[in-house]
Amino acid sequence: MPPHTRVNMADVARRAGVSMATASRALSNHPHVAAETRARVLAAAEQLSYVISPEASRLAGGATDRVAVVVPHIARWFFATLLEGLESVLREADLDVLLYHVGDEADRRDFFQRLPARRKVDAVVVLGMPVRDGERARLELMGVHIVAAGGQVENYPYVSIDDAAAGRQAVDHLIFLGHRRIGMIAAVDPAEPGWPANPGRTRAYEQALADAGLPADPALAVTVPWGGLPGADAMSRLLGLREPPTAVYAHSDEVAFGAIRTLRRAGLRIPGDMSIVGIDDHPMAELAELTTVAQPVRDQGVLAGRVVLALLAGEPTAGGVTVPTRLVIRGSTAPPRR
Structure with missing residues (x-):
């Protein structure tokens, strides 16, 4: 690093090979950071002679202990059950959930347009909805972890059935x-x-x-x-x-x-x-x-919550988790009438 160049959180994160959010958590001794990741971030900070400022860490994308959840429907049982499983895991980890309901096209357009300004979260979870190209770009501007639950969304870790x-x-x-x-x-x-x-x-x-x-x-x-x-x-x-x-x-x-x-x-x-x-x-x-x-709907929410915790801790995660389904035979099917 050239002399007189101001070192910031991004420099530390880049040297340690982690995201800025993970670097901030490691430097602030956040509990959801793997020991190996914490040690790597601390070593990078020492090499760069970086001195952490709590306020600067927060503004630079430090831990907020909040997760944004984007859902197209609230009243439908599938989305409510998915959310219940996700929220139970995040709550147990002392993380707050900010729920964003994008019920129609206008809500959805407004949400994604304003999204980059809403950087006061550590991760975003998208429940059971496809993400369009323009929306994907807006999500990535936030610079936080993105997880999909109840459906496959390319480029992001997801939990879904086949x-x-x-x-x-x-x-x-x-x-x-x-x-x-x-x-x-x-x-x-x-x-x-x-x-x-x-x-x-x-x-x-x-x-x-x-x-x-x-x-x-x-x-x-x-x-x-x-x-x-x-x-x-x-x-x-x-x-x-x-x-x-x-x-x-x-x-x-x-x-x-x-x-x-x-x-x-x-x-x-x-x-x-x-x-x-x-x-x-x-x-x-x-x-x-x-x-x-x-399909195990609540389990998908639980697994998505665990993926979020792993990402926040800087731990490796699978690109996608596919949960099994099973045929349940009841009284609505039988051989055709001869």
Whole structure:
């Protein structure tokens, strides 16, 4: 370092090979820093003759003991359960959670526009929502750790299920039962205009049919907005075909609930006349006797919280954590009627 050059936190972080936030925590003796990382930062500070100022450390991105959580929906059970698991881990570590609800396009645009000024957090966790290119750039301007939970977001550590694998469990179950004409109700999130239905779950349907040697009839695949009522409308469309399916695969349990209502109003028996399977294992799925593919939603939040703690401590983390799903067979699926 040339003489008379002022050494700052960024210089120490660069020399130690860590982020500025981690360097600040190490120098302020924060408990969530690995011993090896702390020693490396202290050695770098000594080499550079850096003297820490508590106020400067805070302004330069030091520890705030706060984590921002960005969520598109609060009332939906999936997001609430995910948040519950995440918050339980962060609370136990004495970290505060700042919740940012981006419920519509205007909220979302305003949040990401103002985001770089909100540097009073140590990390940002994005729950169950895709991050667009422009939004990704705004997140990275903060210079803090970013984690995704309940969905895969490239370039960031994430905790998620394998949607394609979950879809295969659902569709393969119907094929195993003997169904050969299988419909799909795909769902898009109204909060994500222009974003396609879950590509992994759609790909699973297409690949499962191809692997079983079954023809792909475009009329059997219906895409609607997420929710029970759109699911009911989608089932009406499928029943209106000259040759309706004998089984239906729904992208989510909520959509499947709506489809079940239409079937019952049409006087059709489940599963005698029509089988239906969903994904998620919604809290009401057992009462509805819905066969589904269960995903551990709360566990994903817990694991995401642990990833945040590891990053704040300067510990190595996996790029992504994929949690397993399992088929739960209930009373909504059976072999097709002969």
